[in-house]
Amino acid sequence: MSQTLPATDLPWPTASVRTEQTHERCDTPTLAEQQRWLLERVLLGPQANTRLVEERIQGSAALSAAQRLAIYQEGYRLRLLECLQAEFPALHVCLGESLFRLFAIGYLEQQPSRHYSLYQLGEGFADFLSRTRPAGSGLPADTAAQLLLPEQLARLERAQARALRAMGTEQREADTGRPDHWLSWPVLELPDTSQLVDVNFDLLDYLQQTDRYLLAQQQGEQQDKPPLPAVTSQSLLVYRHQYRVNVVRLEPWQATMVRQLQQGQPCDWSRFAAALGLAESELLSRLHLWLARAAAQSMVVVLPS
Amino acid sequence: MSAFPSCSLPATPPPSPGFGVGLRSCHFPWLERHLLPQQSGVDWFEAITENYLDHYGYARRMLFRLREHYPIVLHGVSLSIGASEPLDAAYLHKLRQLASELQPAWISDHLCWTGMLGINSHDLLPLPLTRESLDHVCARVQQVQDYLSRPLVLENPSTYFCFQQNEYHEWEFLAELVRRSGCQLLVDVNNIYVSSVNLGFDPQQYLAGLPLQAVAQCHLAGPSDMGTHLIDTHDQPVPTAVWRLYQQLISACERPVATLLEWDARIPDFPELVAELNLAREVLQGHIPQREMAVAASSLSTPVAASVGRELHIAEPLS
Numbered sequence A: 001m002s003q004t005l006p007a008t009d010l011p012w013p014t015a016s017v018r019t020e021q022t023h024e025r026c027d028t029p030t031l032a033e034q035q036r037w038l039l040e041r042v043l044l045g046p047q048a049n050t051r052l053v054e055e056r057i058q059g060s061a062a063l064s065a066a067q068r069l070a071i072y073q074e075g076y077r078l079r080l081l082e083c084l085q086a087e088f089p090a091l092h093v094c095l096g097e098s099l100f101r102l103f104a105i106g107y108l109e110q111q112p113s114r115h116y117s118l119y120q121l122g123e124g125f126a127d128f129l130s131r132t133r134p135a136g137s138g139l140p141a142d143t144a145a146q147l148l149l150p151e152q153l154a155r156l157e158r159a160q161a162r163a164l165r166a167m168g169t170e171q172r173e174a175d176t177g178r179p180d181h182w183l184s185w186p187v188l189e190l191p192d193t194s195q196l197v198d199v200n201f202d203l204l205d206y207l208q209q210t211d212r213y214l215l216a217q218q219q220g221e222q223q224d225k226p227p228l229p230a231v232t233s234q235s236l237l238v239y240r241h242q243y244r245v246n247v248v249r250l251e252p253w254q255a256t257m258v259r260q261l262q263q264g265q266p267c268d269w270s271r272f273a274a275a276l277g278l279a280e281s282e283l284l285s286r287l288h289l290w291l292a293r294a295a296a297q298s299m300v301v302v303l304p305s
Numbered sequence B: 001m002s003a004f005p006s007c008s009l010p011a012t013p014p015p016s017p018g019f020g021v022g023l024r025s026c027h028f029p030w031l032e033r034h035l036l037p038q039q040s041g042v043d044w045f046e047a048i049t050e051n052y053l054d055h056y057g058y059a060r061r062m063l064f065r066l067r068e069h070y071p072i073v074l075h076g077v078s079l080s081i082g083a084s085e086p087l088d089a090a091y092l093h094k095l096r097q098l099a100s101e102l103q104p105a106w107i108s109d110h111l112c113w114t115g116m117l118g119i120n121s122h123d124l125l126p127l128p129l130t131r132e133s134l135d136h137v138c139a140r141v142q143q144v145q146d147y148l149s150r151p152l153v154l155e156n157p158s159t160y161f162c163f164q165q166n167e168y169h170e171w172e173f174l175a176e177l178v179r180r181s182g183c184q185l186l187v188d189v190n191n192i193y194v195s196s197v198n199l200g201f202d203p204q205q206y207l208a209g210l211p212l213q214a215v216a217q218c219h220l221a222g223p224s225d226m227g228t229h230l231i232d233t234h235d236q237p238v239p240t241a242v243w244r245l246y247q248q249l250i251s252a253c254e255r256p257v258a259t260l261l262e263w264d265a266r267i268p269d270f271p272e273l274v275a276e277l278n279l280a281r282e283v284l285q286g287h288i289p290q291r292e293m294a295v296a297a298s299s300l301s302t303p304v305a306a307s308v309g310r311e312l313h314i315a316e317p318l319s
């Protein structure tokens, strides 16, 4: 026989869990009941109701049951905040400690980790920032535009984190290389370590400035926080070469091409040239000039034709 | 559920690989330049399993390069052996895959649970130590051991409370678990000390109650004193009380036991880490360092190494 656990006071929908055993004595919680109860207290933190705490947890003169529970509640928040801060260092600098914390806690409350790896924790953060962005209506255009900064910075930093871990080209140099014929259209592929991120700010410069700022802080030097980035459209390619993650700014035609590769579509070069208003020969020579560097740096892979 | 360990599993732990440290990404640049055991000064490494699952970057390359020269143990934090929901099949599948590629000396995790309803708290949460839990954990240990075709090594976590309904002390629970499932033990003497202060038990009684023949490994680390309790911060040198327990454990085992120093926050440079590890060799010669425990610098317990930062973007050029 199995039993379904009672409804929960968690703020997100949960699947019902069935336990193997039925316990006759209702004053002795089952393992599943104990775990569900404790997990709820940990996730809800200080907002959790503390009914049953004394009944379930042994306290002492030095440390009450509630104080003991609070160690786990605080530890949960601090640990995951620290992880998010480690993954989004520039965003943390940009927002400052208290605002970053506010967003991060909101994110963890809405989307607690459902993965065995802490590396997955930041996956939905940019989307969360986007969903919770205040409507810009009624604000001056400049101010409304600034509201996009946190989510775009988060997207860029997440792309960097992904590039660190994804399957790169380091092990496959042998079967790829530079285009073998300067007069033919190459067959291109985007490695999993490359990701295009379109932003409305000068984030390339901002990332470099925050890296310098954080390094100085680490070395105990005082430095002013970098100023907020200038508003300007950029297409940034995050890529990995020889295990190092880099960011480079793409020209519009390069970005259009990479975007197509990112969507898994093969390039229709003649249509592409027409859309750009270029002669095919002009596009071909631009492409080969760029590929000489882009392929050597593992931004794209040239497949044998 | 069988009352006996699977007969294909070895009954005794493998021979000790010696003295090792937890592998942390901040040391990769140094290890690139001091790759061999005679250069690094350590005999083996323990790698956090989850940091290498789904990983195809620099850290994985370093792990496999080190594996060419050292025994490596996979130490997990997300197996959640005590959770009352099915084991994570995807996790186990990837763990088995990594193990087949890496050939670790053994695979360990913690006597704890980390979440349920699909949610991972990324903390090592305490189990109610009841008969129900024991049956449950025994069955799951056997499932994992069958799946991985090797004994599971389980570590005692630091705990900050006991459940009112507990029917066992932790050492009794572990002894029964070993007897019934054939699992082996990773005895964290720092965690015994932290829990003994927090829960008010005698650490000698803990050691005396452990099935020592099943001890595959031990952990050393430095906790923080919060005034009313200790927290397992892994952010400072090993204090005298923990060294004493270490000495007692090894002498009671009457054989060399794989010894590993954990350091997860405010991590020192590698040579400093090795100097701390070398104190363990001296302790076995009878020289116990005299050290007070530092008052807390942080209140964050760090059993879950959080190496998710961007530090590797500025890793040194590869040779």
Ligand SMILES: [Fe+2]
Pocket (backbone or CB within 6 Å): B155, B188, B191, B219, B262
């Ligand atoms: Fe440990």
